[in-house]
Amino acid sequence: MSAKKVAFYTLGCKLNFSETSTIARSFENEGFERVEFSEKADIYVINTCSVTENADKRFKTIVKQAQKANEDAYLVAVGCYAQLKPEELADVDGVDLVLGATEKFKITDYLNDLTKNDHGEVHSCEIDEADFYVGSYSIGDRTRAFLKVQDGCDYKCTYCTIPLARGISRSDKLENVLQNAAEISQQGIKEIVLTGVNIGDYGKGEFGNKKHEHTFLDLVKALDEVDGIERLRISSIEPNLLKNETIDFVSQSRTFVPHFHIPLQSGSDEILKLMRRRYMSDLYVDRVSRIREVMPHACIGVDVIVGFPGETEEHFLETYNFLNELDISYLHVFTYSERDNTPAAEMEGVVPLKVRKKRSKMLRGLSAKKRRAFYESQLGDSFTVLFEGENKEGYIHGFTENYVKVKAPWDPAKVNTLQKIKLTEIDEDGLVRFEEFPEAVSV
Template sequence: MEAKKVAFYTLGCKLNFSETSTIARGFSQEGFDRVDFSQKADIYVINTCSVTENADKKFKTIVKQAQKANPNAFVAAIGCYAQLKPEELADVGGVDLVLGATEKFKITDYLNDLSKNDFGEVHSCEIEEADFYVGSYSIGDRTRAFLKVQDGCDYKCTYCTIPLARGISRSDSLENVLKNAKEIAEQDIKEIVLTGVNIGDYGKGEFGNKKHEHTFFELVKALDEVPGIERLRISSIEPNLLKNETIEFVASSRTFVPHFHIPLQSGSNEILAKMKRRYKRELYVDRVAKIKSVMPDACIGVDVIVGFPGETEEHFLETYHFLNDLDISYLHVFTYSERDNTEAVDMQGVVDQKVRAKRSKMLRGLSAKKRRAFYESQVGTEHTVLFEGENKQGYIHGFTENYLKVKLHWNPALVNTLHRVKLTGIAEDGLLKIEFAEQAKEAV
């Protein structure tokens, strides 16, 4: 009998990608063949996100895409949006199954009957029940893997639905993280990106056990010793959880790269307090200064939200000037969007959508300026580049340790290899031009 075909589509963050990958391996073990989402499949699994309005709208588009490829296919929705608004997803035409936070890892148990349902069937736990941990990692792009080390969040930021979608903060055991890292290394993957909802909170055990078995710093030190991994990258980490000991260790580490992504959200202490963030802007200045003092070439990315309720023009300009004066490398700009069941949705001082859009555009312009200045500061320096696997219009791209994107005429021999290069200038598209350093004609 021919094996059933399954296809996956992932919306949202690196954590979702790592979980999709793990769920897909579960399907393979059950005898399913994985195909691309654009191809005809028997089952389409959509891993949803609820962070922005657009993610909600995008879901409906992806369901239509699946139906176009195979009108009789079984469509399952999993992930954050599936936990927060299961009934809403179940009402979307074509959706047969909706699984919440705890059920998604057991999806194959729900697939005894693949006939289309008249209505989406919902299996969604109360989020308090999401108190166990499922380790995951993604493998697909051969040059990089996302390794999940932590899930859930105990923070109560007033704009955020993640604690409602993913439950309490809990972590993988150090032993299991290291086992997964070794498995990744054995597959000739050169770079691992650590991911989670709030990875700096790593160490909280399962079942609501708040005792830290190991700290994030201990995790970082242990991963640095795993043989076969060339690079480790910390994804996003809260400024109040990024300690000096971690920064100093990364600066002298064998594998950790000088790249940090640190959410700020606002440069105004007044707005930070309304958001219930756990730091003031002064701490953020201190974190950036500490990183740059020990790693002058480090890349620092920043998350920022514009248009939060009560954000006046003065508050926004305070954020703009704060970021302009900081030695950072790029911004991820989010336009505030109202989310049900959050504190912020009931706050006074709603910012007009046009004003939100204008502020977002201003910060994206600042981000482009910051990135360009960072790239220019690196011209003439030497770095190690890890080349990616895709031929994009005759070019191969790669990233330096400090997250500078470079380009070179396509050469398949370079895929998934590390080379020492000199950055020689900036191309018209803003990427860096390179030449191989004399001593590095061979892959390092």
């Protein structure tokens, strides 16, 4: 009898990708064959996200895609949205099973005869039961691997549902992280991206144990010693948890690359207080200055939310001007959307959708300008590029250690190789062309 086929679709963040990959391996261990989501499968697993309203809407579209490929397939929803709104997902036509935060890693235990249900069956927990840690990493999906080191969050930002969807802050043991990193490196993967909900909070144990056995700096130092890893990248870290010691260590590190992604959310201290963020704008300036001081070439990405309740035109311009003057490299712009059971959803001063969209567009324009200026500042310098595995319209793409995206005519021999290059010019599509130093190729 041929193996049952399973396909996966991931919405949202790097953390979700690492968890989808781990769930997929559990299926493969049970004898399932993994196929592409566009192919006919017996089971489709959709890993959901709840950060934006758009992710909610996309879920229904993805369910329809699966039904188109096989209308008799068994459909499973997992992830953040599945924890927050399980009944809502169970009501979507075609969905058979919805698993919450603690159940998603035991998904194969819930699969019996794969008979379609008239209505989605829900297995979800109270979120305070999500007090244990499940390690994850993505492998085989792309050139770089996402390694989960932490889950959950103890912060109480007024706009965010993540603590409701993922529970308290908890971390993997250091020896487990190092073992996972070693397993990844043995697969020939050249770059690992550290991921989690609040990775700077690394060190809190399971079951709400708040004792930090190891700090984030301990983690970074230990990973730098793992054999076979060429590059390590920190995905996103809160400004109040990014300490000088970490910045200084990365600047001297063997493997950690000069790239930081630091959520700001607003350049207005008034709005930061309404959001219940744990810093003010001056601390953010201090973090950027420190990075620039020890790593002038570093790439610095910023998360920012527009249209938060109470954000006046003055507040928005304060954010715009703050970012415009800051020596950063790009922005991830989020248009605020109301989420149930968050304090922000009850706040006064609701910003009209039209105004939110206009502000979002302005900041996206600023991001394009910042990225262009950053790329221009790197021209003429030499870097190492890691080439990706996809042929995009006859070109191969890759990223330098400081996250400059480069392109070259497609050459399959370059896939997953590191190569020394000199950045030469920015193409009309905004990507950078380069000269090669053939003698310095590392495969």
